[in-house]
Amino acid sequence: MFILLKVAAAICIFSAVSASAAHEHSAHIHGHAELTIAIEKNNVDLNLIAPAESLLGFEYKVTTPEEALKVSAMKKHLSEHKNVIHFDSGECQIKHVNINSSDMLNDDHHEHPHAEISINYQFHCPKANEISSATLKLFKHYNKLKKIYAMWLTSSQQGSIVLDDKNTKINFQ
Ligand SMILES: [Zn+2]
Numbered sequence: 610m611f612i613l614l615k616v617a618a619a620i621c622i623f624s625a626v627s628a629s630a631a632h633e634h635s636a637h638i639h640g641h642a643e644l645t646i647a648i649e650k651n652n653v654d655l656n657l658i659a660p661a662e663s664l665l666g667f668e669y670k671v672t673t674p675e676e677a678l679k680v681s682a683m684k685k686h687l688s689e690h691k692n693v694i695h696f697d698s699g700e701c702q703i704k705h706v707n708i709n710s711s712d713m714l715n716d717d718h719h720e721h722p723h724a725e726i727s728i729n730y731q732f733h734c735p736k737a738n739e740i741s742s743a744t745l746k747l748f749k750h751y752n753k754l755k756k757i758y759a760m761w762l763t764s765s766q767q768g769s770i771v772l773d774d775k776n777t778k779i780n781f782q
Pocket residue numbers: 637639660661662668722723724
């Protein structure tokens with residue numbers, strides 16, 4: 610029970626940190642993505658939200674076959690977690706992948722002129738406590754992506770870092 614409460618408290622603090630950091634650099638800036646990584650017991654949960662413009666080059670509703678192909682190629686690329694992130698250790702295996710590009714299919718851009726792509730990965734890592742760093746792989750492939758505002762949480766620590774093409778490593782300490 611105590612452990613559960615502790616984790617819940619940590620997640621609350623983490624959410625508050627995410628919300629304030631997101632607020633500081635505004636929710637949707639082209640070239641900027643937001644990443645959260647939570648390492649809890651042997652599970653690693655990753656969420657990344659990026660403007661569609663930064664991954665696809667456009668942000669309007671898909672209408673042509675060429676645009677549909679670009680979206681499916683991007684989804685395929687992002688579905689391979691090795692194209693996105695590499696953990697230095699932990700023996701992580703991917704359990705769940707979700708690439709959400711539904712913004713590109715909706716025609717509600719009158720109210721929401723921007724579109725976002727979100728990535729969720731859940732890993733099972735039998736040696737999660739050995740994970741000391743992770744490297745982001747996105748900048749080479751997506752050259753419109755300039756910065757990733759990363760926030761991370763383990764059972765004992767939390768931190769944040771701004772990544773770019775020359776600074777791609779998160780140290781979990
Ligand atoms: Zn936009």
